[in-house]
Amino acid sequence: MRDKTMYVKRSYSDKIFDSVNVAVMIFLLIIFVWPLWFVVIASVSNPNEVWNGNVLLVPKDFTLMAYEELMKYKMIWTGYRNTIFYTVVGTFVNLVMTICAAYPLSRKDFMPRNFFMFLFMLTMYFSGGLIPTYLVVNKVGLVNSPWAMIIPGACSIYNVIITRTYFINSIPSTLQDAAELDGANSFQYLMQVVLPLSKPIIAVIALYYAVGHWNDFYTALIYINKQEYMPLQSFLRDILMSNKMTLNDMQGLDAAAAEARMRLAQTLKYSVIIVSTVPVLCIYPFIQKYFVKGVMIGSVKG
Template structure:
């Protein structure tokens, strides 16, 4: 009776036992090290150019403005001073502005996502025949608009003047963010998932809520951050359509504080030179404090969304 020999099993070889192969492993040359060093220096220089202005504003806001004016403040605060922040927060309108801006930003961003994501999902479905026409109409509004006066008259007829909803409803959807979300749904959500959902009896709404949304955390974070920053920095809406001080957002309140201090500084021009210099220094410190107060929440929020932002910001890029 003949027997069949079993195939020999090759013994496992650890990585440290693999002999050196010049075709798979190449030693780094001097030119490779030079290129790496040049790239590292360029990255450091770019980071310094971007980060240093913000760092200087933070340092200057806590420094003696006499030293700042003389160019003695560069990296670290000198003559620790918080007079600028005291002047800013002494104005009770600052808290009203913060409350209003947080309300407009949170509610506005939530509405933006509720409107943008379903619209982008619908426009990404091939079986939705009018999608190209609707997308064209959306895109048309990116390039052509009525202007400030027609918008003002329209908002007046709609009762949105001196109404907090003027910060929310007119900008409920951004066409740019809509296109980004649509590209994500088309390129990153496999169609096989929809086929499987149909077999399981899920409707379009169920498929969108139970499958698409959980897989779209990156795009939700990206466009959510875009919307959040847009609402937070919006001062033009309050400048044009809001007259009631109790509805002004933070950016408009900070603008009024800056203008008031500049007016006081200009009005003191007839006084002594030393007094004018002191008022100018206070105005400068208030300016630095206003910048920090208006940007600090965004700086705090961004690190938590950075991993989603880095992943989603390349959505729609050409892939090889």
């Protein structure tokens, strides 16, 4: 005979509360998921159907016309190559700089840590401005160089603070004493003890940096003029701008051709969104377990 204590009688108010929660969650799910789903189905639907508002839940008149038009731009592959380079190399440089800054600031035996922390935080509220920054980047020869996408933003103070907090709250000081008894120096302790225990925060910070590099077009807009160094986002922006109809463009086309181009440009926007976001979405599942742990830093202590 089963233990009756395993069954908890739920009151009528509890059932109402659960029903309302489920309804609210479903409503929020629709609000957040449907726009993403619409972008996907609109990118593979006939431009005429999208223009007329007939695409709501499923693709209409399936076609890859927008992607075929997008692939006509050969420089898009150059943009992919550059963006992958900026994302991989830039994220590596960011992680090295962030860890090298956060680890000393987390050490209690590093006496000037409060002074340097004050200087670091000061830069979060005050900066030199765009023109002085450009002059510095130009003076050191980074303009029209791929390193202009990496070096000026090599370290985020916000991420340094997060990483420092993790080191302080999640790495027991007794581990350092044990490592020193075994003859480990500070560098060995960092590489062999601290970093292996810091996979959650490293994964979270890497994701922040990688997404920032992948979506960055503003830096290229300021420092890069050569096409061979432009990131993917810059090329996608140019594609959208070149397909935008103006009065001058319409002068050489008849009404039917101009309307067809306008409809294709509308659908092309959705294919551009898919091309630029799918690679990042494919990376997230592999670091999801670390991301969940990392975002809970400081929420539970014990």
